[in-house]
Amino acid sequence: MASFEAVPCDHFAGSVVEVARDLVGRWLKVENDTTSTSALILETEAYGGPDDPASHAAFRPGGRARRMWERPGTIYVFAAYGMYPCLNIVAETEGVPGAVLIRGARLAGTEQPILGPGKLGRALGVNVGHNGEVCCGPAFQVSVERQELQIDVTPRIGITRGVETLWRFIAALE
DNA sequence: GAATAGATCCGC
DNA sequence: CGGATCTATTCA
Numbered sequence: 001m002a003s004f005e006a007v008p009c010d011h012f013a014g015s016v017v018e019v020a021r022d023l024v025g026r027w028l029k030v031e032n033d034t035t036s037t038s039a040l041i042l043e044t045e046a047y048g049g050p051d052d053p054a055s056h057a058a059f060r061p062g063g064r065a066r067r068m069w070e071r072p073g074t075i076y077v078f079a080a081y082g083m084y085p086c087l088n089i090v091a092e093t094e095g096v097p098g099a100v101l102i103r104g105a106r107l108a109g110t111e112q113p114i115l116g117p118g119k120l121g122r123a124l125g126v127n128v129g130h131n132g133e134v135c136c137g138p139a140f141q142v143s144v145e146r147q148e149l150q151i152d153v154t155p156r157i158g159i160t161r162g163v164e165t166l167w168r169f170i171a172a173l174e
Numbered sequence: 175g176a177a178t179a180g181a182t183c184c185g186c
Numbered sequence: 187c188g189g190a191t192c193t194a195t196t197c198a
């Protein structure tokens with residue numbers, strides 16, 4: 001597999017909405033101890049700070065969600081209902097909470113997209129132990145290369161609060 | 175210490 | 187539609 005150039009951590013030092021939209025079409029590389037997996041990001045959602053009622057930062061400021069206050073590019077993983085690992089990349093700036101949830105991607109070498117943060121986390125071998133890793137480090141990398149895809153903007157899915165906010169970005173499949 | 179809620183997925 | 191299963195908050 002040809003090596004790709006990874007973006008620096010400060011690439012994520014922008015608003016969560018901007019970063020979430022930017023990530024669609026880029027490649028995410030995940031390296032475990034034994035395997036290296038690349039996936040084309042197809043679907044993301046932005047989660048903000050206390051002003052966003054759907055964000056963990058708003059109603060669960062303690063615990064793992066405090067990762068959302070850390071440096072841009074920090075990896076935040078939480079287990080939904082204790083079963084499915086959901087992968088987030090922290091955005092904004094240090095001290096300002098915000099993260100981008102990766103909801104869908106297509107593994108390199110395959111044709112079928114993986115939709116749903118839980119299924120994607122399992123497919124990439126992500127688990128809560130990756131909490132605190134950095135997206136510009138050895139375990140997680142995002143490519144500089146970005147495919148020009150048509151991106152649809154829709155309300156977020158699977159949440160009960162803040163559903164009216166159009167913070168979901170999904171690549172239109174042809 | 176006990177009860178509750180949640181950014182999910184699968185099966186019937 | 188309901189269950190599986192974990193984490194963190196809230197109340198007593």
